[in-house]
Amino acid sequence: MWKIAIVDDENQVLQGMKRAIPWDRLESEWAGDALNGRDGLEMIRTADPDIVITDIYMPIMNGMEMVEQLRKEGYQGKIIFLSGYSNFEHARQALKLQVSDYVSKPISIPTLTKILGKVIKELEEEEGERKRQGELEFKLSLYEPFIEKEWIRSAAIGTLNQAYRNIAYLPQPYHYWLSRRHVTVGIDFLRDERAGNLSVADWNLFRFAVSNIACEVTRKLFPDMEYTELHSTRAILILHPEEDSREMLENRLKELGIKLANSIGSYLKLIVRIGIGGLRDVWTEISESTEEAFRAIDRSAGRSITASEVYFYREDYQWEQEKIALFPVKLSYKLATAMKLSQEAEAHHLVDEYMTLMKNQKGTTSANVQMLAGELWGIITYSLYESGMLLDELFTDEQVAEEIGSLVVPEQLERWLKGKITTICSSRMWKGSSKHRQVVDYMTSYIHEHYAEDLTLAELSEKVYISRNHLSIIFKNLTGETFNNYVTRVRIEKARELLLERNMLVYEVAEQVGYKNIPYFSTLFKKVTGMNPTELIK
Template sequence: MDLYRIILVDDEEEVRKSIIRKIDWQAVGFTVVGDAENGEDALEKIEALEPDVVLTDIRMPYMDGLTLAEKIRQRYPSMKIVIFSGYDDFDYAKRAIKLNVTEYILKPVNVEELTAILRRIQESLDEEIEQKRDVSLLRENYRRSLPILREQFLKDLVSHQMDGKTVNDRLEQYDIPLAGAKKWISIAVKAEISEVSGELILPLHEERELIPISVMQILEENLKPYCRFSLFSFSGAADAEIAGIVAIDENNSQTSMIDILSDICKEIRKILMIPVTIGIGHSRTELGLICESFRSALDALGYRAIVGSGSTIYINDVEPVNTGKLQFTAEDESALIQAVKFGPEEKIRSVVSGIIGRMSDAKVHARQYQTYMFSTANCLVQLIQQYDLEMGVLFGDTGMGTDPFMMIRQVMNREKFSKWLLEAALGINGAMDQERDNTTRQSMERAKRYIMENYQDPDLSVEQVCRTLHMSPAYFSTMFKKATGQTYIGYLTDVRLNKAVELLNKTDDKTYVIAAKVGYQEQNYFSYVFKKKFGVSPTKFRGSRS
């Protein structure tokens, strides 16, 4: 078993060093991956280091331990939290219990006591993981799976449109907890069983049909405290083993659900040693139209070949916002769309070969060949329209000029059509990849501009930026760090401090005035962050420049 990861948070450096020095971490199953001197600092390190456990003091400047615990619970619901306090205050204890804090202990903490607590947490983590890997337990859960009628209704619901009365009647009949929400979203879940690591093969990996059951069990346990939902097996889609419908109401939000699902993906990988990808579709305000959300969730799942597997993929992050969804019922049309959108090149060549092969095998009138070729070409034209690509991508290097009508007449020859279709499909695939890259870069530039225009707002948050960009926080955080080399918090801090330096050099404003102008409500915290970056306080910095 790998060592569990832990972060220590305390405003006294000597306390942190003492705890790190005195505990035999490996003996109790842990490794210290980082430490922080306040809650603000801790949040940034938690985002980067992804610990299993956070051990934090309760009284700290800028952000206390209970506020830190609250923020951790919102974004990382599976993380264990240990709070230690020098104050025997019942109100603190009540708040800690409400936040589901794992341990609440009083200072001073001796080595023996902390060691015992860490052993208990290790045993608890071990037990949780073993339970979720237990094959016999999974078999029992499989036998107790949803009744056939209930599951069939849910499959029908995500497969085609239903009228509202039928939906409400079935929800009540089958006791499905989805009625009365503001809106609903669908999810499509894929366990990447083929990517099982060779370093550690679990008994569960030998019985692969049980893996989706384990994934569903972990999803249900982690979603239950936060929302109403229904999960069910979905063998009708090649890319998904599990489908789900989540109700969004006043107690949760779509953004928070995406964060929770992202955290669940990380926990599943930790427990089962298998990457799991969750595609998240567009929301719908009518449950009878949830099939549209589920189709977009499957589309989002398909993008894992491009953006990577093992996390959530929100359809708004990878496809243009407010564009109509194309609906194709013919199998070859659907396969061509999927191949061109997601690649790779080998897949495109294979699908095109299949389309041409069916033409070669067919013994039909010439008019049917022409209809087939027009339908195939129309798929590519509609993709170009959906992604607002240049029409020239249809012609490539085929030597057919750029007149679409001339091109159509020329490619009505089967041999020329075969060459054109492959070149056009590969060209559109490359153009779409480029467009996605450009869109992401443009979004990151918009994010930086938005930060520059709003850094003075002390409440400026990653969620606020994401609402402007129509992105989920998890996807934004990954792309922003890739684009800038910094976390959002780190980048915002640099912007604010660089502006503070300008004001210190060019104005006679008091420190507290400059702090407010660059987005810090507390002068003391501003001075702390400034000194951490530049090595001196704002006052001394100004004095050294005079």
């Protein structure tokens, strides 16, 4: 109901309008009245009507003065001026005060009703626009964390577009970066015998746990920090230390590295390498510190050491004399992205780019080649898992392990890797017309946006104009899993994120992701993750 107030010093006029206005037809209600501008001002402040009908000439405070004061106080309602005089100056002032209408007395009820109808229509349109704007802002708020997370990762690894590497595009929460120094800490999981037996899904669970441990440990020593994951076995901490001396900072970083390694090892039984890059004065050079952090790890004496260690990057190292570094962070990310998008040519190009660097290195051993093959394969399998694709139907773990063990020289690694990329990109998971891929992309996006709703394949088939049975086949061929399994996995992944945030109870999380039956939710959760919700929280 729209609220309408009336201010007029002629009580007969005021009461006449109150009786004659067709309130029900206009879906409106009377909000209050007053006989002068001063009383009208107080009444409007209290009642906050949507529309004010007011005379101009009144004792104590006239209508123009009253509205001027209301506008100064921020009142946004609609104003309709009534006047027994035709005055150009008053009309001009009314325009300045954003008045909806200016009419002369006497005014007939049909005319007043027509004016009120016009003003109410304006209010409805504005209300609709505010609602649409609110919905848009809400949707943007949902996507903002993902956009922000991707921005941080791009800044950390050097894939941020050059146009966005200036102050104008630095997100507001990170403006403090401008007055700080920066250093990157690389976290690298060692694939020992135990870790090597973990499935890709298990690795994903461990990565969630590592992120919680890493952030909790780090914030105690460096409150200003960001954590972002890379593909496969690596993650990054970006720190912004205060003005410590170099020696004090190095001691704090070493303490952090030891605590990270010990905590992850103690809670998850994982062996990690911690690499610490060089200190940078400007945020656009954070990616250089990232490369240095993993370079420091890669120069360690092999990846089969059985204890977690911390490595510092040193500018005086003769890196060109060291053994080949593992796949550089930036290239690693680009390869993962190319595989997600099934860009076979781009993936081959990235392999060529890296192999050129590798072949120029002296003293590359078969152990180095096999180690690199394992790392590159890990990047590919994990990136595809993030896109909802498992490679179990194409390759077995035993087959891949045997093939990697037979690689001796870089040329063999290059042929093997390119062959795997071609097989993956041409497999049935990526077959189908461009139109079919667009349909499945739409479906997966829709699922990620509406996972908490009651989603059915029949509903989506109507949206994309493809029969339900045919759509089911297309979806399975391109994603490798059924529609219902995909929806379940998206819901459980979201539930896992919410549970790890520890802001909601299990039943609240279940409802948030679309399950009203809590036991059924717990059963599905355990089936997908291998543990029930309570175990995950612990």
